[in-house]
Amino acid sequence: MSQPQQATVRNRLLKALPADDFALLQPHLQRFTAELRQTVIAPDEPIRSLFFPENGFSSIVSGSAGKVEVGLIGREGLVGASPVLLGGDRTPFHHFIQSAGEMLAIGIADLEAAVDASPSLRKLLLRYVQTLILQTAQTAFVNAAYNIDVRLARWLLMCHDRLDGDDLALTHEFLATMLGAQRSTTTLAIQALEGHGLIRARRGRITILDRPAMEAVVEEGYGLPEREYARLIEST
Missing domain, CATH: 2.60.120.10 (Jelly Rolls)
Structure with a gap:
């Protein structure tokens, strides 16, 4: 090879x-x-x-x-x-x-x-x-300062950064484990983001529909490590 x-x-x-x-x-x-x-x-x-x-x-x-x-x-x-x-x-x-x-x-x-x-x-x-x-x-x-909706939105943005396309293969149960939250709480957060038109949730899959709006929801909870990566790694 x-x-x-x-x-x-x-x-x-x-x-x-x-x-x-x-x-x-x-x-x-x-x-x-x-x-x-x-x-x-x-x-x-x-x-x-x-x-x-x-x-x-x-x-x-x-x-x-x-x-x-x-x-x-x-x-x-x-x-x-x-x-x-x-x-x-x-x-x-x-x-x-x-x-x-x-x-x-x-x-x-x-x-x-x-x-x-x-x-x-x-x-x-x-x-x-x-x-x-x-x-x-x-x-x-973020875990200390924001509610579960924002924590979920940030996590989805981070996943989106690392994949091609807008579809993420994720179950509600797995999302709850990664976020350290109850499955029912995570399901409500998914429904909230979906209700605002930010994502579409299907069985075992979440599609990002409006990334700029999702970034606005997360506010300063997202972007600091990403900006530092660009400054420290890709601008050298």
Whole structure:
């Protein structure tokens, strides 16, 4: 199988790398088809590989019983970046595939060797870690400051950012788990957004109808990590 070329990769982090830094990673990138609900990094176990999503995305969830999402990583990022780049070899959080798709996997030793060989690669990847930390902080802010309707709208916007098209394959039960809310409460929030013409909900699927209006509903709850990503990663 031929190695991925920087001109054709869809992962935004890989695209943003200087050509010499991409060349350090290229021989070690292996195409990987991620399946829905597949675990890519198990909690409290040594990390073997990291993953650059090309499409689809991974959730980072906390809690062994009632899981709550604390992070979302799609084609803008690198699954496993935070624990590995900050000097760890494992994480207490569960990373699993929330939307199936293609990824480029790289072994932890290969990534660490490339980072050790290139200060510019390390700097860019650590800038990405900064945006992921901001995303988590923004989630805490939104959960404390806004009601479930806004929390749901923000989460749908984040999913929409990481997918092609306007259709999201999501059940009410799964949405409730990710938001840390009761299913009945989540259903009412979906109905509220649908009633305002922002989304259309069908069995197992939600369609985004009016993204600008949804962003207006979320107000300052959405956009900070996304703006910082553009400033720190794509403007360099």
